[in-house]
Amino acid sequence: GGHAKRHSHSTMSALLRMAARWYQEGTAKELRKYGLLYQDILNEFHPDVQVALSRLSPEELSNRNKRLKRAADLSVKHSELSPEAQAKIDVWRKYLPLERAQEERLERASYKHIP
Amino acid sequence: MLRSTAVTRSLRKQLALAGSRSITSHPNPNIVTGPDQNWYRFHNMWPVQVPLSTPLPGTPAASEGVAAAEPKTEITTLSNGVRVISEGSSSIGASMALYFASGSRVETDATMGSSHFLQHLAFKASKDKSHFKMTRDIEKIGGHAVAGASRDCIAYAGECLSSNADRLMALMAETALNPRLEDLDMDNARALVLNDVANSSKNGPGTVLDAMHTVAYSGRGLGAPLLCPSNVAHSMSGDTISTFLKDTVAPSRVIVSAVGVEHARLVDMASAAFGDMASSNPVAPADAKYTGGEFYLPGPMDMGEVHIGIGMEGLGCSHADLLALATIQTMLGGGDSFSAGGPGKGLKSRIFVNVLYNQGVLSSSALNVSYAETGLFGITATTTPDHTSVTVELLIKELKRLKTGVSEEELKRAVNMTRASLFLNLENNGIVCEDLGRQLMYYGKRHTGKELSDQLKKITAADLQRVSDKLLSSDPVVAAYGDISCMPSYSTIVSAMKA
Numbered sequence: 001g002g003h004a005k006r007h008s009h010s011t012m013s014a015l016l017r018m019a020a021r022w023y024q025e026g027t028a029k030e031l032r033k034y035g036l037l038y039q040d041i042l043n044e045f046h047p048d049v050q051v052a053l054s055r056l057s058p059e060e061l062s063n064r065n066k067r068l069k070r071a072a073d074l075s076v077k078h079s080e081l082s083p084e085a086q087a088k089i090d091v092w093r094k095y096l097p098l099e100r101a102q103e104e105r106l107e108r109a110s111y112k113h114i115p
Numbered sequence: 116m117l118r119s120t121a122v123t124r125s126l127r128k129q130l131a132l133a134g135s136r137s138i139t140s141h142p143n144p145n146i147v148t149g150p151d152q153n154w155y156r157f158h159n160m161w162p163v164q165v166p167l168s169t170p171l172p173g174t175p176a177a178s179e180g181v182a183a184a185e186p187k188t189e190i191t192t193l194s195n196g197v198r199v200i201s202e203g204s205s206s207i208g209a210s211m212a213l214y215f216a217s218g219s220r221v222e223t224d225a226t227m228g229s230s231h232f233l234q235h236l237a238f239k240a241s242k243d244k245s246h247f248k249m250t251r252d253i254e255k256i257g258g259h260a261v262a263g264a265s266r267d268c269i270a271y272a273g274e275c276l277s278s279n280a281d282r283l284m285a286l287m288a289e290t291a292l293n294p295r296l297e298d299l300d301m302d303n304a305r306a307l308v309l310n311d312v313a314n315s316s317k318n319g320p321g322t323v324l325d326a327m328h329t330v331a332y333s334g335r336g337l338g339a340p341l342l343c344p345s346n347v348a349h350s351m352s353g354d355t356i357s358t359f360l361k362d363t364v365a366p367s368r369v370i371v372s373a374v375g376v377e378h379a380r381l382v383d384m385a386s387a388a389f390g391d392m393a394s395s396n397p398v399a400p401a402d403a404k405y406t407g408g409e410f411y412l413p414g415p416m417d418m419g420e421v422h423i424g425i426g427m428e429g430l431g432c433s434h435a436d437l438l439a440l441a442t443i444q445t446m447l448g449g450g451d452s453f454s455a456g457g458p459g460k461g462l463k464s465r466i467f468v469n470v471l472y473n474q475g476v477l478s479s480s481a482l483n484v485s486y487a488e489t490g491l492f493g494i495t496a497t498t499t500p501d502h503t504s505v506t507v508e509l510l511i512k513e514l515k516r517l518k519t520g521v522s523e524e525e526l527k528r529a530v531n532m533t534r535a536s537l538f539l540n541l542e543n544n545g546i547v548c549e550d551l552g553r554q555l556m557y558y559g560k561r562h563t564g565k566e567l568s569d570q571l572k573k574i575t576a577a578d579l580q581r582v583s584d585k586l587l588s589s590d591p592v593v594a595a596y597g598d599i600s601c602m603p604s605y606s607t608i609v610s611a612m613k614a
Contacts, residue, residue, distance in 0.1 A: 057298075097298075104247060107245055107248065111247075111251065113251075113255075
């Protein structure tokens, strides 16, 4: 925050980058155990996520639901995915069209009608 | 007893409110006199006639209006080939149109259906603006914008106040040249395209017209499907559309027309929008070759109607006898059976008199479409299935009757009706704007309504005869859609027409 401004910019951002990488790898490891992608666990009640879900192709939607069901099954059995299967998963793959949904929502929300 | 006095009491109260003395002052019980009548009776005792033709003394004389100057058409070609045409108008509103002379006839097998998609991608998201912003921008200037794709052009039209015309033209150009073609936009357009295809099964006359084109031009060029076929629509991608735009939209094919915008201003708008378009030489569409044939399409089970079209090779827009053909179309006329027949209806065109008197014929009218180098002419009809053969006989008889000439009275009536509809249509600025663009597209210049009317007045029965002979010399094109079980075969129709 404001306190950190006194330090050198590169040191702070290097520290942050290290922390971020540590956190990302930890999250990815957990997600991979359950065979999920990061975008699978986004809050499905967020308006952008809801709009993006409605715009998914049937195939992507079906794959997402299958991943979620598989993860619930693994969780209930206190089990995890096999290492080979885990290696195939690209946790950070972006399949939800979130950017456009957010752009549209913000544009509509910030629209000022000045005739 | 009690009820009757209540009724009479309320009746008297109503009459008292109406101010009537009595309801028996006139022998006719339906006529009820009121206080106004007494006023007129009193004031008409000394009648004072003031004719409306004499001005009241002391009132200022009205100045006669000056007839509006004949509007001037101006044409400019930009350096890269874009053509701009406008007609002056004193109206406060501007009607503008943007034509790309592409359409479904320049689609290839790879780009089939692109025009239909472009129609549904129009005025949605562009590369820079979202759909929301485009809509709000159009609303802010109070504009109204539509787009339509047909066989030989894609048209974007809009109307707004003349002062806002530059903003609307910029929006029209943006959506025409740079529609956003991401997956979401294509999916939205796809839903609309598939909706059109689903609705086309209910549109009998439209299906018949498409069928006639398909068979007359062998399914290519002008005969290519106007609506994107559904299997193609499911796999249509943004890349196909951008290929189509790149290959078919060249500055030489772009026409900007407007009514109610000063020509110099319109040229500026067009330069701003299309000035930096690189000129290219798109492949010209092959000349359409007409052939006769049949296309009978079974319709849904519960249709209960047959839609029929019998057509022949017509005239292209540049043909000298185009106006004579239009006169023949007017002479044939036609419409819905509701307006047909019976005393007092007074509808005298040949199809009304000779075809629509038959109970089974639900509607029938003359068909006349013209493209640059060719056209289709004929008669379409909608009938109940059990009257199919009778209707086909009547249509054939009507087409053959064209050979036997036309009386002076009928010719004069047809010419006058054509001239009237010409001028009535030219009262509408939107239609004038379309006329400007299309005339430039087909002729390279514009014929005013007055010129066309003068040419129409010169049409003789011999001209109509010549055109009819030319029409009837080509093999017919027969299309039917609906309950086609009772449709006579193509060879029967051909031999009946030649007999």
